[in-house]
Amino acid sequence: MLFRSVGLMVDVPMLVRQARGKEQAARAKITKVGLQEQLLGERVAVEIRDVQVQWRAAEQRLTLARDELALAQRLADAERTALLLGHTTVLVVNLREQAVAEAALREVVALADLQRIAATWRAVTADWLAAPAPPNP
Numbered sequence: 001m002l003f004r005s006v007g008l009m010v011d012v013p014m015l016v017r018q019a020r021g022k023e024q025a026a027r028a029k030i031t032k033v034g035l036q037e038q039l040l041g042e043r044v045a046v047e048i049r050d051v052q053v054q055w056r057a058a059e060q061r062l063t064l065a066r067d068e069l070a071l072a073q074r075l076a077d078a079e080r081t082a083l084l085l086g087h088t089t090v091l092v093v094n095l096r097e098q099a100v101a102e103a104a105l106r107e108v109v110a111l112a113d114l115q116r117i118a119a120t121w122r123a124v125t126a127d128w129l130a131a132p133a134p135p136n137p
Contacts, residue, residue, distance in 0.1 A: 065107040
């Protein structure tokens with residue numbers, strides 16, 4: 001009598017382990033993407049708060065520069081009047097006018113800073129079409 005043997009070898013545990021490994025890898029990838037998204041959101045929130053602080057500071061600097069310019073102009077006008085009355089010299093009037101020019105320069109720098117921060121605000125908020133509104137305090 002001839003015996004024939006037929007062998008069938010199926011390694012089911014190996015297939016199950018491979019499937020579980022792929023599942024775990026996919027879950028890890030999903031977790032990683034979720035954490036990256038959370039990190040990106042937190043970074044954007046920090047940048048927005050930073051730009052808001054910069055905006056308020058730039059507005060304050062601009063207000064102070066404009067006040068300084070107005071006062072320097074008033075002082076220069078008063079000094080010119082004093083010169084006409086003979087109470088001061090041309091040198092003092094010139095110094096007052098130089099102070100006006102320097103105050104005007106500080107105003108321009110403050111305005112430029114505010115415009116730079118407005119551009120940063122548009123970049124951070126990804127809103128290039130609308131005019132920037134002052135950030136909420």
